[in-house]
Amino acid sequence: MSASEEYPWKGPATTGTRGAFIVVEGLDRAGKTTQVKKLCETLYASGRNVKTLRFPDRTSPIGKMIDSYLQSKTEMDDHAIHLLFSANRWEKAKHIRGTIAQGYTIVCDRYYYSGMVYSAAKNNPALDLQWARQCDVGLPRPDKVIFLDLEPEQAEKRGGFGDEKYEKKEMQKEVRWEFMRLRFTPGESSDMIVVNAGPAIEEVAEKIWQDIHPTLTMIQEGMLNELGTVKAWRDDDVEWLGAKVLGGARS
Numbered sequence: 001m002s003a004s005e006e007y008p009w010k011g012p013a014t015t016g017t018r019g020a021f022i023v024v025e026g027l028d029r030a031g032k033t034t035q036v037k038k039l040c041e042t043l044y045a046s047g048r049n050v051k052t053l054r055f056p057d058r059t060s061p062i063g064k065m066i067d068s069y070l071q072s073k074t075e076m077d078d079h080a081i082h083l084l085f086s087a088n089r090w091e092k093a094k095h096i097r098g099t100i101a102q103g104y105t106i107v108c109d110r111y112y113y114s115g116m117v118y119s120a121a122k123n124n125p126a127l128d129l130q131w132a133r134q135c136d137v138g139l140p141r142p143d144k145v146i147f148l149d150l151e152p153e154q155a156e157k158r159g160g161f162g163d164e165k166y167e168k169k170e171m172q173k174e175v176r177w178e179f180m181r182l183r184f185t186p187g188e189s190s191d192m193i194v195v196n197a198g199p200a201i202e203e204v205a206e207k208i209w210q211d212i213h214p215t216l217t218m219i220q221e222g223m224l225n226e227l228g229t230v231k232a233w234r235d236d237d238v239e240w241l242g243a244k245v246l247g248g249a250r251s
């Protein structure tokens with residue numbers, strides 16, 4: 001079922017205002033897809049027009065190459081696959097801006113944050129977070145990013161990881177550590193909300209709703225007119241990356 005059929009347009013809750021761009025991020029099995037659905041239902045019930053997106057979008061030709069890589073059917077250089085993931089987001093950039101301008105709120109399952117941290121988690125010295133982020137500079141910037149935080153051990157209990165390339169506990173630990181670094185980087189943390197993904201589904205959903213509601217209200221009241229753009233990091237962001245977080249422990 002397409003997103004537009006799932007949440008048919010029902011006229012603007014407030015005329016003339018754009019929609020919000022909300023991203024849900026986190027480790028594998030943290031509950032992203034579950035919470036994207038819950039959030040869409042709540043947004044729609046509150047009178048807003050809603051569309052969902054998910055990355056990678058495996059339906060496009062680039063998405064099919066990514067899918068083949070994730071299923072270990074093809075091998076690819078770390079940089080090459082990273083750029084394909086980014087290209088997969090760029091394919092949707094105009095769509096995101098256009099949809100938001102029409103008054104839809106977009107709830108997006110993963111975005112460039114996952115793109116950066118999964119590549120950086122490979123510990124390839126020629127592909128660090130800063131390198132990984134560069135190709136996403138210029139993309140639409142979300143109004144809020146909900147980061148669902150869960151220990152890999154807890155995530156694993158949720159039905160176990162699948163067979164895809166990154167679905168291994170060791171990799172997930174690295175990914176969590178890279179996410180943690182992002183959370184301490186001023187250029188990212190300013191619009192990131194960390195939510196403990198451990199409690200029951202309804203409880204997590206309620207917390208997300210409470211946390212994003214002020215942003216939705218500000219957009220609805222025209223206080224945040226323009227959808228932002230992903231900007232290059234400044235020097236202090238890069239300094240933070242070099243700083244020790246969590247005592248420097250990777251896991």
Ligand SMILES: Nc1ncnc2c1ncn2[C@@H]1O[C@H](COP(=O)(O)OP(=O)(O)OP(=O)(O)O)[C@@H](O)[C@H]1O
Nearest residue numbers: 027028029030031032033034158159197199200201
């Ligand atoms: N708060 C929760 N408590 C317990 N189980 C949960 C919770 N949230 C989601 N689950 C369950 O955990 C599993 C993974 O959830 P979901 O598919 O939403 O995660 P995901 O982050 O989208 O995973 P993936 O990264 O693999 O796409 C599902 O079986 C889901 O029902």
Ligand SMILES: [Mg+2]
Nearest residue numbers: 032033034109
């Ligand atoms: Mg999912």
